[in-house]
Amino acid sequence: MSEGFSFTLHKTDGTARRGTITTGRGEIRTPAFMPVGTAGTVKGLYPEQVCETGADIILGNVYHLMLRPGPEEVAKLGGLHKFANWPRPILTDSGGFQIMSLAKLRKISEKGAVFQSHIDGRKYELTPERSMEIQRLLGSDIQMQLDECLMYPHTDKDAERAMQLSLRWAERSRQAFGKQPGRGNFGIVQGGVNEKLRRLSAEGLTAIGFEGYAIGGLAVGEGQALMLQTIENTAPHLPTDRPRYLMGVGTPEDILEAVARGVDMFDCVMPTRSGRHGQAFTRFGKINLRNARHADDPRPLDPESPCPALSVYSRAYLHHLIRSGELLGMMLLSWANIAYYQSLMQGIRDAIDRGRFEEFRLATKEQWQRGDI
Numbered sequence: 274m275s276e277g278f279s280f281t282l283h284k285t286d287g288t289a290r291r292g293t294i295t296t297g298r299g300e301i302r303t304p305a306f307m308p309v310g311t312a313g314t315v316k317g318l319y320p321e322q323v324c325e326t327g328a329d330i331i332l333g334n335v336y337h338l339m340l341r342p343g344p345e346e347v348a349k350l351g352g353l354h355k356f357a358n359w360p361r362p363i364l365t366d367s368g369g370f371q372i373m374s375l376a377k378l379r380k381i382s383e384k385g386a387v388f389q390s391h392i393d394g395r396k397y398e399l400t401p402e403r404s405m406e407i408q409r410l411l412g413s414d415i416q417m418q419l420d421e422c423l424m425y426p427h428t429d430k431d432a433e434r435a436m437q438l439s440l441r442w443a444e445r446s447r448q449a450f451g452k453q454p455g456r457g458n459f460g461i462v463q464g465g466v467n468e469k470l471r472r473l474s475a476e477g478l479t480a481i482g483f484e485g486y487a488i489g490g491l492a493v494g495e496g497q498a499l500m501l502q503t504i505e506n507t508a509p510h511l512p513t514d515r516p517r518y519l520m521g522v523g524t525p526e527d528i529l530e531a532v533a534r535g536v537d538m539f540d541c542v543m544p545t546r547s548g549r550h551g552q553a554f555t556r557f558g559k560i561n562l563r564n565a566r567h568a569d570d571p572r573p574l575d576p577e578s579p580c581p582a583l584s585v586y587s588r589a590y591l592h593h594l595i596r597s598g599e600l601l602g603m604m605l606l607s608w609a610n611i612a613y614y615q616s617l618m619q620g621i622r623d624a625i626d627r628g629r630f631e632e633f634r635l636a637t638k639e640q641w642q643r644g645d646i
């Protein structure tokens with residue numbers, strides 16, 4: 274374990290877990306939802322608002338920040354926390370996913386990935402060593418290994434090749450991480466939806482030894498049933514005294530179901546991306562403010578919420594802003610959704626503390642089904 278970085282498991286309720294990650298920059302209550310701040314900003318929100326919603330940690334991304342403004346530039350300006358005025362922990366992804374999903378003309382070899390920027394076509398090489406160097410330059414508190422994440426569907430043969438490569442890159446990433454007091458380095462389990470490959474990947478990463486383990490290669494089009502099945506085939510092979518992070522997940526329902534299967538950490542662009550398109554996530558389920566039925570509805574989204582975006586502004590006003598393409602509409606719904614996700618996580622943590630998670634899971638899903646007030 275990296276000095277000054279630890280995970281405490283306070284309580285389990287069935288397979289649901291309640292813990293705390295301690296980093297050099299502060300604590301993270303788990304289960305945790307980590308707002309995505311890909312290019313050093315949680316799109317549409319001030320950092321102060323993100324703090325206010327209860328987020329203990331946000332994400333940054335090597336791929337985006339290496340293209341613009343560049344890691345050496347950010348380091349010169351005092352690191353990502355100072356640059357983005359975010360005082361709490363930051364987790365950075367290694368770029369393994371974006372190489373497969375965003376980059377043009379990429380070539381993967383044993384050494385790493387060579388690709389062209391989707392912004393200006395410039396050529397870059399990303400190796401495990403360079404990815405870890407970038408995350409160190411950014412000042413990241415949780416640094417992800419470089420991996421190869423396959424899109425779905427793919428062949429078992431390709432899943433095996435990518436999983437074995439990712440294991441070798443895990444070793445190199447771990448070496449390159451070295452000693453960074455207060456910071457953690459996470460391995461990423463691959464293996465597609467193949468039970469044996471998932472077990473081999475989890476065992477291989479555990480043998481190397483990381484401060485935490487991500488379940489990667491999911492939320493790539495496999496669907497919820499296969500995702501949940503793969504979590505069940507992976508989590509039992511991971512150490513119980515280290516956090517488990519399900520990358521790129523998900524909807525509020527995905528999160529409830531994954532917590533029930535032993536996952537501690539989540540990230541997803543859903544709250545901000547769908548907020549920008551007029552969709553609100555609330556205790557009563559999803560509400561699409563583009564819909565004409567909201568045009569003269571004076572009620573706020575949720576009068577009981579502590580977040581003004583949910584409890585102050587009328588649905589009629591939000592509908593008007595979204596229909597008019599006004600910036601404030603995207604900002605208010607992004608804020609509302611991040612606030613709702615954090616209140617869902619708080620509800621999950623409290624329910625596990627009280628040993629009532631299963632009851633909470635069913636009641637929450639029922640309330641979503643009952644729909645809008």
Ligand SMILES: CNc1nc2cc3c(=O)[nH]c(N)nc3c(CC[C@H]3O[C@@H](OC)[C@H](OC)[C@@H]3OC)c2[nH]1
Pocket residue numbers: 309310311332333334365366367368369370371417420421422461488489490491492493520521522540542
């Ligand atoms: C949407 N579904 C989804 N499945 C994913 C699977 C993987 C994976 O196996 N390996 C790696 N390295 N990353 C993954 C990622 C990217 C998450 C990042 O992508 C960025 O959000 C888009 C964000 O960067 C701040 C986030 O940071 C952790 C996934 N996203």
